[in-house]
Amino acid sequence: MNSINRISGVHTATYLPVDIAAEQQNARVYGNEPHPAGKIALGLESVSLSFGGVVALENIDLSVRPGEIRAIIGPNGAGKSSLINVISGVYRPDRGHVRIGHDRFTNVPTQKLVHLGVARTFQNLALFKGLSVTDNVMSGRAHKARSTFLGQIFGIGRSPSEEVDAHDRAAKILKFLNLTDVGNRLAGTLPYGLQKRVELARALVAEPALLLLDEPMAGLAEPEKVEMTKFIRAANREYGTTIVLIEHDIGVVMELSHYIAVFDYGRKIADGTPEEVRADQKVIDAYLGVAAENIDGGGI
Numbered sequence: 001m002n003s004i005n006r007i008s009g010v011h012t013a014t015y016l017p018v019d020i021a022a023e024q025q026n027a028r029v030y031g032n033e034p035h036p037a038g039k040i041a042l043g044l045e046s047v048s049l050s051f052g053g054v055v056a057l058e059n060i061d062l063s064v065r066p067g068e069i070r071a072i073i074g075p076n077g078a079g080k081s082s083l084i085n086v087i088s089g090v091y092r093p094d095r096g097h098v099r100i101g102h103d104r105f106t107n108v109p110t111q112k113l114v115h116l117g118v119a120r121t122f123q124n125l126a127l128f129k130g131l132s133v134t135d136n137v138m139s140g141r142a143h144k145a146r147s148t149f150l151g152q153i154f155g156i157g158r159s160p161s162e163e164v165d166a167h168d169r170a171a172k173i174l175k176f177l178n179l180t181d182v183g184n185r186l187a188g189t190l191p192y193g194l195q196k197r198v199e200l201a202r203a204l205v206a207e208p209a210l211l212l213l214d215e216p217m218a219g220l221a222e223p224e225k226v227e228m229t230k231f232i233r234a235a236n237r238e239y240g241t242t243i244v245l246i247e248h249d250i251g252v253v254m255e256l257s258h259y260i261a262v263f264d265y266g267r268k269i270a271d272g273t274p275e276e277v278r279a280d281q282k283v284i285d286a287y288l289g290v291a292a293e294n295i296d297g298g299g300i
């Protein structure tokens, strides 16, 4: 699917082929442009962050290449959300830098995030529950319009072409995520699983080159997880979106990810392919053994 045009003047996804199917898809979507060697979508360089005495992130290096799905896993409190909050500029690291495409920051300007080609979802849902699903999704394109954000939400001050464009894009994303039928419903009235999908729609409508997902499967029933997995993979393959995926469901992580970084007490203890990480004794000791026990015991 290449119906969504790339935003001019911001970072856009060029695809690093990670498997044959994706490479073929890439050829269709991006004209098979060769990937510049060494280019990264996202980089963390010696990033550290503390809250008082609590070390949330300790000297973290991370490189995510364009087109990759990179999972970040680890026990509760390992620093996963803190990492996304540093990447998205919610937290300023005590030390280190964040590279997003060609730009390098000590403090990512969170208000310019969408212009940098970055969108995110939140560990706890952050929808406008009293607005329709369509309006929620359109709010993800607020950066595209010249009028104010609230003006856009309520349809005040948005030029007719902006209005049509935002509606058009929202409609396409709603269709992509099978949400068209609930477009007019108030977001707060939807079942939790659908609200999680609306959050994904709101992030995707910004046409991000880099998508940060903080626990997209949390609270979902098994069939909803299967659907969400399908949509995340489709976003990666069909839009070429680079994805950083925080997730506790190990089955989903192993199925979706090209590479996995494992965190424990704010440190990165492993970083590699699913096979490498699965076989790593440090990871088994710190997390996978515990995760397996929790899964056996009814959930993590």
Ligand SMILES: Nc1ncnc2c1ncn2[C@@H]1O[C@H](COP(=O)(O)OP(=O)(O)OP(=O)(O)O)[C@@H](O)[C@H]1O
Pocket (backbone or CB within 6 Å): 051, 054, 055, 056, 074, 075, 076, 077, 078, 079, 080, 081, 082, 083, 123
């Ligand atoms: N705003 C904050 N103020 C104080 N401490 C914080 C803050 N945010 C995170 N922390 C602490 O930093 C550490 C890492 O937290 P973080 O939320 O990044 O973990 P996580 O890996 O996302 O955990 P979970 O799987 O439970 O979501 C924890 O000890 C947490 O209590």
Ligand SMILES: [Mg+2]
Pocket (backbone or CB within 6 Å): 080, 081, 082, 123
């Ligand atoms: Mg978290």
